[in-house]
Amino acid sequence: MGKNIQRLEEHLITEQPFYLPQGDELIIGESAYRFKIPLLLKGPTGCGKTRFMQHLAWKLKRPLVTVSCHDDLSTGDLVGRYLIKGGEAVWVDGPLTLAVRHGAICYLDEVVEARKDTTVVIHPLADDRRELPIEKRGELLTAPPEFMLVISYNPGYQSVLKDLKQSTRQRFISIEFDYPETGLETDIVCHESGIDRETGVLLVRLAGMTRQLKDEGLPEGASTRLLIHAAKLIGSGMEKRRACRAAITETLTDEPELRAAVSEMVHSLF
Amino acid sequence: MNPEELKDRFLEILTPPRPSDWEAEENLAPVAALPESRQDLILRQVGAIWPVSNSLCYSYLACADKALSCLNEAQVSGWVATLLDIYEKEGLKAAQTFMADVESNYLCLLRGETGVRLADVAPRLLPYAKSILKSLESFEKAEEVSTDTASIYLPGKLAIFAGEAENFLLYKLIITCQLSLIRGGTCLASIDPAALPAGKLPTGTLSASITARLELEELWNLFPDPRLAEDIFTLAEGWRVSLDLAANFPGLWRDCHALREDLVKRRPPLSAMPEKSRVVEILSRYLISGRIPTGHDLDEERLHHVIDRFDQAAESAAESAAKLLALYELLNQIRGTYEPVEPVFYLGRLKPEQARRVRMRKRAGSRDKFIKALAAILPDSAGPDSGEKEESEPGKDRARVDSEEAVALLINRTAAEDKTSAATETEEDRKPGRHIILEGPEVELTAELKELSSEIRADLGQVPEEYISAAFGLAGKGAPPPAGADDGHGAGLAASVTYDEWDFRRRGFRKKWCVLNEKRVLPVKGTFVGHTLEKYRGLLIKLKKQFEMLRCTERLLKRQRDGDDIDLDAVIESISDLRAGRPESEKLFVRLSRDERDIAVLFLIDMSASTEGWVGDALKEALILMGEALEVLGDRFAIAGFSGMRRTRADFYHVKDFSEKYNEEIERRIAGIAPQEYTRMGPPVRHATKILAEAEARVKLLIVLSDGKPEDYDDYKGDYAIEDTRHALIEAKAAGVHPFCITIDQQAHDYLAHMYGEVNYIFLDRVSDLPIRMPAIYRNLTT
């Protein structure tokens, strides 16, 4: 058990993660924690969902256990399994169980990527029962008040095969994220990369331009994350156009005409 | 040759499949009246073009005479060879463009002139331009550079510089510069005379004595030489544009440095100009390169004054007008006439008149939309279906308006509320509100109406009363049902079905409101399918390969009772379970499984009259490509079309049922899809949902293709139609069907996201993209 606690301690965030709120999301997050209601984060890629969670966890002084979901994720991967150690069968908690046992925050990132039969284990945990059955051990865990479940997904993906079931989504309080507004986004880019403000402004303007192209076939424009990548390259002394091409243009799309258009934007600005 | 001989000669040349007599005659019409030698020359090339593409051959016949008038006999076959090259590389449209302009497209090439064509750069520069100004609609060819705010007019080809890169850059500079003019409000500027420096205008009029705002031409006409005033004002606005570009598009401005220097060198010599023109010319060059040329032979001190004044900051068109006043006065001290100098190439001349016309067009558009939208929510007593009132629940508080004033008052009050609440509005309100419904005492203003009226208020200050009375007129007119119009398209099938229709105003269904008839599209023999397959030959090969790869997704199934390999995780777990004294699992194998795609998709095609022409053709082409691709993939699919008129006749045309195999017969039915009447979306969506609900598949997909708003002949319009369509799609979802809508329209509309749901639709403004985009969309949806 001592080991488990140690494992969990590693997830405690002691230094304040840099986070600039876009609105009232911190208030909603804290209220959800207080009322023991799980949280659903929606929003395009790279707009600050993960960073928000880190900040919230720091503020609530709870460890943050993150699981990136993928379609091979099994229930055992979440809940735990027996392992053999020195000829002994030893039970090892999965990240979800660990978080429940010790009152941590469990963050399931990109939850739609997980198979539906995996997602159902969170059902009893996500309603007011707040229970996690561990079938293998015949154990029923009840979550302490400090435990919090958070899931995230990006509604922009259009595959009909990947949608969140109503019975899952209706257990959550939702926070909708979008790219921060211009001034805020500039602050973020400059702070994260240490780049000068002038370049930061241009990068954010570039992002705004790419985000106009939804109807031209670019489903998602450049995210805050991409801007930070570009800014870091620039900060390291790379030529600006080259940095933007590597971090933004080529990353955004393979479609030749759109790539050319984005490249024209870069060349107009830098 | 008389038409008969001409046709026989023509048919003789052609390889099968030959067109029918009437088809040949029709397409030979443009050639029929030409002298025999010309006919001969034209027909000689037909043999080369026909086998490559029949459509191209017909286009060739249509423009051959004009094209050949600038070519000599020896040049013709070379020209046709180039034409075929272009067709094979870039498609029919590019080939047609090529034919349309022999002079610049072919002869210049022959003469060894290089250059860059607008058609070649538009695919990359139009998205670029839209990323700066979303409302920009298009680029149009014109001799002189200008803009009317909706389009940018620019030369169809640039061959000013030797290098391709420079010519391209010049295109980009023109576009960015014109966008800056639009964004800076130059095109639609009107000048408040009170803001002009209190003084005398050159005409002797006191600027204070003019009261109304001045359009730009009116401003220029106040000066003795309006053209001089125009040119000075244009340069002053150009200065603002230069500063904007330098500050906001620093990369472009830097890239263009050498090019701008070069443009200066190409301007006519100073020495030949009268003195006034020389000053304006110097200002033009100063604008382009930021440098004052030497050797101008002018009074240095006066020139300094002029440049100093020109250099001063101007934040708006009004300040440029003030600058004009000052500069004109300085120039007026110079004797002699003014001969207009060449406009700065990328700036062109301002076209305030055209911009105002676009504003009028947009204004008229929103007026019509407003009136329709308002008429749609006016109570039924004023509406066309007043005879069917028993359908509404009598107890319910129906919206009822006594007079136009009441509505006008409501709209005005809403406007006032808008202003006061602007400061306190929440995040939710600020998003382009779709769900905000303003409760009036008697009618509800829908989101669309609210948006329209705020758009109109932004333009005109308030919603004119005339709009409101027109809406009442429209609502009260109510056309009687036409006597059972007979259609004659498609064969009737089973007995008709009735469907409920959602009435958002009463938040309930109108029971058994619509009658839907099932029909079958009659197959059409012709060249359409062949053409399509030929036109997209390359794409089709790529598509088939892509779809083949989708055919089965391979996946390692873990924890199987038997399989190809041992599942190590499972074995370890089972041993641990055993040691821990728990029953061990027997599922210890992994198996490679090829997941069967268990998908059924129904394509529902808008066959309303508005799809006539380009839209309809692109739809059919896209269907044929999808048919071929889906054959490879093996997903079950069905195709149906819909149209109709009034609630008593919604037609649902079967093109391909799930049970039918895709074959030539189906292709002919696709070719037979033809525009019919109106677009009542609800009933066909409900019917398609029913068909899909009965199909057996794990994933059921309904893909709706349409070209704009749902609308029927009766009161199925505006919000009513949008809300019913939306509801029908929600019903589909509830039935386990995933709807996805593809809309083709000139411009995106705000109602789309509401009607279809944010992630359930895609909007295309270029029809020609559809055949390429649709398979990509389908792939995205199902992986």
Ligand SMILES: Nc1ncnc2c1ncn2[C@@H]1O[C@H](COP(=O)(O)OP(=O)(O)OP(=O)(O)O)[C@@H](O)[C@H]1O
């Ligand atoms: N509001 C914010 N305050 C501070 N930093 C931010 C903010 N929003 C975004 N960032 C920065 O953007 C980066 C990307 O954000 P993050 O990784 O949280 O995105 P995400 O929403 O989790 O994306 P994904 O859905 O792809 O996982 C962060 O590393 C952080 O640097």
Ligand SMILES: [Mg+2]
């Ligand atoms: Mg993340």
